[in-house]
Amino acid sequence: MDIVKIKEHLSFLQEAEKLKSVLRSAHTSTGRTESTAEHSWRLSLMAMIFEDELAGVDMLRVLKMCLVHDLGEAIHGDIPAVERDLHPDKGEQEKDALLHLTRALGEKQREEILSLWQEYECAASPEARAVKALDKLETILQHNQGINPPDFNYAFNLTYGQEYTSTHPLFMQLREILNEDTRQKITGRAQR
Numbered sequence: 290m291d292i293v294k295i296k297e298h299l300s301f302l303q304e305a306e307k308l309k310s311v312l313r314s315a316h317t318s319t320g321r322t323e324s325t326a327e328h329s330w331r332l333s334l335m336a337m338i339f340e341d342e343l344a345g346v347d348m349l350r351v352l353k354m355c356l357v358h359d360l361g362e363a364i365h366g367d368i369p370a371v372e373r374d375l376h377p378d379k380g381e382q383e384k385d386a387l388l389h390l391t392r393a394l395g396e397k398q399r400e401e402i403l404s405l406w407q408e409y410e411c412a413a414s415p416e417a418r419a420v421k422a423l424d425k426l427e428t429i430l431q432h433n434q435g436i437n438p439p440d441f442n443y444a445f446n447l448t449y450g451q452e453y454t455s456t457h458p459l460f461m462q463l464r465e466i467l468n469e470d471t472r473q474k475i476t477g478r479a480q481r
Contacts, residue, residue: 316435425450
């Protein structure tokens with residue numbers, strides 16, 4: 290690999306580092322606000338852990354999609370799931386951000402990242418639908434695991450991403466377990 294290409298890759302990685310500072314509405318189990326990079330990491334880990342249950346999907350493609358699905362948020366930040374309807378241009382904004390972020394990369398890598406993101410965005414393949422489902426499930430898992438503010442809307446979990454999590458037996462089982470955890474959170478709050 291030539292020095293120019295190495296420097297271009299490092300430039301991209303320096304831009305992508307911004308994702309570490311993008312905060313989400315979820316909180317960790319210590320009460321600290323979660324970053325988008327942390328979410329993407331655990332989503333990737335989740336996909337890897339459940340690989341045996343995802344027969345027939347290209348796992349490398351799934352993992353790549355996990356890594357890039359929220360990469361555009363490095364520029365404009367995260368829009369909490371509960372606010373998605375207030376931002377109908379979110380997809381276009383993320384695409385523009387990806388074009389900006391990948392400007393230092395060669396055409397092949399830029400196109401791969403944009404293609405993976407677009408595939409995810411449109412849920413256009415079995416891999417994208419799996420990542421969409423796992424993305425929603427990881428978010429719910431974090432909501433239930435985190436130490437959230439007193440006014441946190443746990444009921445949101447019960448309907449979030451159902452269109453993606455009802456497409457495969459694994460996702461439905463995970464959803465059932467997480468819904469039970471959510472109901473316990475809601476009940477526990479009501480008893481205080």
